[in-house]
Structure formats: structure tokens, C-alpha cells
Amino acid sequence: MTERILMCGNEALAEAAxxxxxxxxxxxxxxxxxxxxxxxxxxxxxxxxxxxxxESELAAINMVFGASATGKRAMTxxxxxxxxxxxxxxxxxxxxxxxxxxxxxxxxxxxxGNIAPSQGDYFQAAKGGGHGDYRSIVLxxxxxxxxxxxxxxxxxxxxxxxxxVIILADGMLGQMMEPVVLEKKPGRKLPPKDWALTGAxxxxxxxxxxxxxxxxxxxxxxxELQAKYEQVQKNEVLCEQYQVDDAEIVxxxxxxxxxxxxxxxSKAREEGIKGGWIRPxxxxxxxxxxxxxxxxxxxIFLTVELSCxxxxxxxxxxxxxxxxxxxxxxxxxxxxxxxxxxxxxxQLTIPETSELHKSGLR
Amino acid sequence: xxxxFARTPTLKDWPTHYCPGCGHGIAHRLIAEVIDELGxxxxxxxxxPVGCAVLAYDYLDVDMVEVAHGRAPxxxxxxxxxxxxxxxxxxxxxxxxxxxxxxxxxHAAHRGxxxxxxxxxxxxxxxxxxxxxxxxxxxxxxxxxQKGRQAVGDGYPLQVAELLAVxxxxxxxxxxxxxxxxEIRKTRKAIKHAFELQVGGAxxxxxxxxxxxxxxxxxxTPAKAMQWIENELTKTFPLGxxxx
Numbered sequence: 001m002t003e004r005i006l007m008c009g010n011e012a013l014a015e016a017a018x019x020x021x022x023x024x025x026x027x028x029x030x031x032x033x034x035x036x037x038x039x040x041x042x043x044x045x046x047x048x049x050x051x052x053x054x055e056s057e058l059a060a061i062n063m064v065f066g067a068s069a070t071g072k073r074a075m076t077x078x079x080x081x082x083x084x085x086x087x088x089x090x091x092x093x094x095x096x097x098x099x100x101x102x103x104x105x106x107x108x109x110x111x112x113g114n115i116a117p118s119q120g121d122y123f124q125a126a127k128g129g130g131h132g133d134y135r136s137i138v139l140x141x142x143x144x145x146x147x148x149x150x151x152x153x154x155x156x157x158x159x160x161x162x163x164x165v166i167i168l169a170d171g172m173l174g175q176m177m178e179p180v181v182l183e184k185k186p187g188r189k190l191p192p193k194d195w196a197l198t199g200a201x202x203x204x205x206x207x208x209x210x211x212x213x214x215x216x217x218x219x220x221x222x223x224e225l226q227a228k229y230e231q232v233q234k235n236e237v238l239c240e241q242y243q244v245d246d247a248e249i250v251x252x253x254x255x256x257x258x259x260x261x262x263x264x265x266s267k268a269r270e271e272g273i274k275g276g277w278i279r280p281x282x283x284x285x286x287x288x289x290x291x292x293x294x295x296x297x298x299x300i301f302l303t304v305e306l307s308c309x310x311x312x313x314x315x316x317x318x319x320x321x322x323x324x325x326x327x328x329x330x331x332x333x334x335x336x337x338x339x340x341x342x343x344x345x346x347q348l349t350i351p352e353t354s355e356l357h358k359s360g361l362r
Numbered sequence: 363x364x365x366x367f368a369r370t371p372t373l374k375d376w377p378t379h380y381c382p383g384c385g386h387g388i389a390h391r392l393i394a395e396v397i398d399e400l401g402x403x404x405x406x407x408x409x410x411p412v413g414c415a416v417l418a419y420d421y422l423d424v425d426m427v428e429v430a431h432g433r434a435p436x437x438x439x440x441x442x443x444x445x446x447x448x449x450x451x452x453x454x455x456x457x458x459x460x461x462x463x464x465x466x467x468x469h470a471a472h473r474g475x476x477x478x479x480x481x482x483x484x485x486x487x488x489x490x491x492x493x494x495x496x497x498x499x500x501x502x503x504x505x506x507x508q509k510g511r512q513a514v515g516d517g518y519p520l521q522v523a524e525l526l527a528v529x530x531x532x533x534x535x536x537x538x539x540x541x542x543x544x545e546i547r548k549t550r551k552a553i554k555h556a557f558e559l560q561v562g563g564a565x566x567x568x569x570x571x572x573x574x575x576x577x578x579x580x581x582x583t584p585a586k587a588m589q590w591i592e593n594e595l596t597k598t599f600p601l602g603x604x605x606x
Contacts, residue, residue, distance in 0.1 A: 023444055024440065024443060024444050026440065050443045050444050052439065052440075052443060052473075054436070054469075055465055055466070055468075055469035055472075056465060058433065058436070058465070058466075059433070059436040059439075059465070059466055059469065060436075062429065062430065062433035062436035062437050062440065062466070063436050063437070063439050063440035063443075064440060065429065065430075065433075065436075065437050065440060066427070066429075066436065066437035066438060066439060066440025066441040066444075067440035067441065067443070067444040068440075069427045069437070069440075069441065070407070070441050070444060070445050070448070072444040072445075074440065074444070088430055089430065089433070092429070092430050096427075096428075197407045197425040197426070197427060197441070198425065198445075198448075199404045199405040199406065199407070199424075199425055199448060200403065200404065200423065200424055200425050201404035201405070202404075205419070205423050205424055205425050205426065206425045206426075207419045207425070207426050207427070207428070208426075208427040208428070209410075209419070209427070209428040210428065211416055211417075211428055
């Protein structure tokens, strides 16, 4: 399939997962990602692969755990409330160092919230989510093509580092239709899965576990996990930036928010405001260095999210007090318009109106 | 000298962590013997629960995984669906299977997953110190029913085997016990049958529930615990084949 075709994000990512060689999909219905299990229920049997509609998200993530423990490529998808239920399994996957791909098509929360697009699960995804000192790799695509392109990368990263990779999309990305090209590209060279449970034939038994009762063993296990996470932080950061060098204001946004920001910054440039933007593609590992570098020359940072401000904390950590970091966002399904963001950029940069000028910060 | 008895190869030579008089050791040995007898060692994956048997992989020399509390049937589903040629069994206690994992076992049976479940029922949460389990019998004193389990408030003992037996996806359900050598032999036969069904590709889930002593948490001697199974526990959990 190398021609450009029109697809919604949910179906595009599902087909991209099939192309990436997913052996098994396990899922439970929840809006706004229902196109994924529907698509997989048809496509996976066509390929002789596994589709199971599970009794719960708890079961889904544990089926992923089971398939992954045998060395298979397994994935699940859900939306915010369902992803909350999966946190137990994600923690166990981290403890047992099993690869897994989890798609979160975020919706408004907390609680049952609504089914509108949101970025309210950033903390949950990027900071851990379940119990214990662990990380998941988090990808935040901003269009249907990138959402599809994330899938082979996610499976490769999961296998390479034996980690969970979370695709942090949102209801708008999942539902909107855009032209995509879906083709199989060569993947990474991956280590053999000699840890997998394939039957103890001609070798000692393999054990996949996360419990270590002997004193000091879990402490050591945690140091080893951290060393692995440092490698990910060092090697896997993905980030896009535009017109940052001469910018007086840099807008940081990911996912669908970055699409709106892009238009707002272009309009600001048309008005003579020197704007630029930074778009983290990996939310963990976070592009701390890129943002830190951008903050070397004094700029105003504005973070825009479909939330009350979650990623902004990581932007502040990266900027480390070198420049003011402000926030604009709308939670619970509210989507900022280009004009709203542009107005915020104007407020912050035009001397007569700037709150920063008034407050003496600038 | 003629060898009249030897440890079966799949049972590892490992010092036990179980309490004196515990039934897990017997159950482990029976499973290991069946695996060797059926010649399926090379293609068997076992699933250890959360509970006293979490370390089952220290004793059973097959590929094994340790999973979250109660989720073994879901993990087994993920394994068996992607590896239909493998023999997948879960080993679960009553807290694991009958409390926190109720949804997973019911739905694995409901879908007719081709897996084998060994369900150890000792009527208490063992590892955490003998709290009430769903299988605790009425009047039984536990850490959390200190005046004995009351139907009103604590609920009735949950008979999971009977629940599963009505599901079309469950093809073989039998309740056995470890309280004397004759019953242990019957248990071994049941375990073997459950594995044989999976080896033969039978379309559905098989489960053997095993009444097993927990002298430590029952506050009994090992001998008394065996008698208590025979005289008391079997009243609530009658032995025999419920299905298949």
C-alpha cells in the first residue's frame, strides 16, 4: 500500500501496526478509539494473527503481557479511563522488562469525563502512571501520517529496550481523516528475544518475573532499569523546531495542540512578532536539551496544551529559570483556536500590553 | 540397589519455602509428574500467581511467568492465542482466582480458552496472614473474621467450580483434595486429564480445584488440617467431577 489514501487516525495506526508486524491485538471498546478494535477484528484474522475483545482493560493489558512474554509483538489501545485501568499491567510490564505498545486516544477527564479530545493524561504517561520507579517511552504524534509512522517505531523501541511504548494521541487525531502513505520500511536491528518463554527445550528454563525477595535485588534491578532509561534519554529524543533562533517567543506544544500552535505562530510572524515553536515528539524522553538550548538566548516560552498544564512542568525544568515559562490551555475537551493562541502571543510580546513588561519581568 | 522412587525431572531440587504441612508441595509434584508423563516439558509454560505459590518457578522446571494478582487467565489467553502449540497452565490460589481474579477466570472459561487451570483452595489468603477468602467457610475464624465468618456481612463461601461448570466454554471441571493418599491419587488423575484435554486440542478450558491444607493459618497441626478438609471443608466444597 504505497499510494496516498484517506484514513482516520485510528484506522491508520491500526493498519500501520499490522504492517509493523503486530502478532496480537487485545482491546476493550471505549470511545473515541473504537475504530481500532473494529479494524483489527477484521484485519488480524485476515493475516492469520490474533484479535481478542477482552472483558476489561485489565484483561487486555495482561493478555498483552502474556503474548509479549512469549516473544510476540502485542499491542492494545484504549482511551483515558481504560488506560487508567491498565496502569497495573504497565507497571508489571516495566518490572518484568517486557515490550508492549499501548495506544491512548485521550479524552476529557477526570473520571468518565467526556469523549472530546484532551491531553490530560500527559502526567500519567510521561511520569510513570503505575506504581514503582519506571518509565514508558511516550510518543506524541501530531497528524495522521505521523501517528501511523509512530507504530513501527514504537514496536522497534519496545523490542530494543524491552519497555512499554505509549502512543499518546487524542480524540481529534483518532477521528480526523488525512491522506496517509502506509508502507513497510526496514526496521531497526533488534536484539534476539532469548528471554522469551518459548518452551525450555535444550536450554535452562526462562522465568519472566518482577518479584525479587532477596535483600538488595530489587534495588539493583531498579539501578539497571535506570541505566536503561538513561540510554533511552540519550539516544531516542525526537523533537521538531521552527524559527526558534531569532524568536522572542517560543511556543511549546505536542500532538494536536502543536498543529494549532503552528498556524498561530505563522500568523504572529505575519504580524511581525518573532515567534517560533518547539514540538516534542517523544514526551518521554523529553527534549530537555533542545529546550534548554533555546532558552540560552532570552526568550519567552509559552506552552500550549489541551489540559490545565502538565507538560509545562517539564518545559519549566528544561528552561530552569533562564526565561519566563507561561501556559495557555483548555481542559476537559476544550480546544484552543488559532486566534486564542495568537492573542496570547500578542499579549506576551507587544510591549504596551505585555503582562511580562508590566510585571517587570521584561 | 533398585530405585523404587525418584524425583520427577520437572520438579527441581530446591529447598521448600512452604510451611510444614502445606499442600502446595504436593500439588507442585503432581503437576511436574504429569508434565513428564505426558512428555510436554519442552512446550509447557506455567503461570505463577500472587500468593504463597508466587515462587512456583523455583520448583517447576518449565518456562514460567509471574503475573499480577488474579490476572493469570488473561495472561494465559495472550500466551495460548499467540502460541496454540504450547501447553499453558495457570496455578492460582483462592484469593487470586476467586477474589481479585473472578472476572478473568469467568471470561477465560466463557471464551473457551484452551488452557488448564490448577486452582488451589485452602479457604484463606495464605501469604498475607490468613485473612478471609471468598472460599472461607461459614463460621471459619480468620484474621479478618475473628468471630467466624458470618453469611450476613461477610458473605457466603463462593463456589467457583460450580459457577464455571455452567459455562459452555468450560469443558472439564473437577474438585479434588489432598487430604489423604487416595485423594491425592485422584487429584493426580484429574490434573493429568486436564492437561491431556489441552494436549489433544479440546476446545475449552479445563480446571481442577484442589482443596489444600494451610495448617499455619488454620492454626492446626498438619494432621488436624487434613482431617478438617475431610470433615469440614468438603461439606461446602463437595469433591467430584462437575463437568466433562
